[in-house]
Amino acid sequence: MATRRRAREIVLQLLYEADVNPGREPESSYAFLRSRMQGRKALTKFGDQLLVGTLEHRQQIDEQIGKLTTNWSLSRMAIIDRNILRLGAYEILFGDTPGSVAITEALALASRYGDKNSPRFINGVLDKVLKNKRTGAAP
Structure with missing residues (x-):
């Protein structure tokens, strides 16, 4: 199964690892992603863009999520939920994926993991993130 959803699953694993154990070399992460995508260059590129983009924009994403979650700081969230939110928010705010698709994919990850x-x-x-993006409203 080498699909965009599978690429997101692999990226989620790498985001989880970066959250609990920062310091992995970028080339090591890329090699892990490449091996799991079984040589499919387009999917490897897609996954790499998601990983790099989410990590590069993590502070902005965390700030926005933090403003949208009442009574929940990021540090109190389950690690898997926090990273699914980061990935989904990245796709909504900075990626090429339509917002509704990004939410659907995030929900698939949440249901599974x-x-x-x-x-x-x-x-x-993520619905709040998308609505804020569409209206141009600050969280």
Whole structure:
């Protein structure tokens, strides 16, 4: 299974690792991604763009998510939820993926890797991110 969804799953693993154990060499992350994409260059490039972009914009993304989540600081969120939110917010704010598709893909990740409440929580936050982007409103 080498699809964009699979690329997102691999990127989520790398974001999780970067969150709990920063310091992995970028080339090592790229090699991991490349090996999991089984030589599919377009998917490897897509995954690399997601990973690099999310990490480069992480501070901006975290600030926006922090403003949109009442009573939840990023440090209190489950690590998997936090990184699904980062990935989804990156795609909405900085990527080429349509916002509704980014949310759908984030919900698929949350359903597979999060707990029973993850999809609802992630949907609510990413919906706010998308609405703010569409209206040009600050969070």
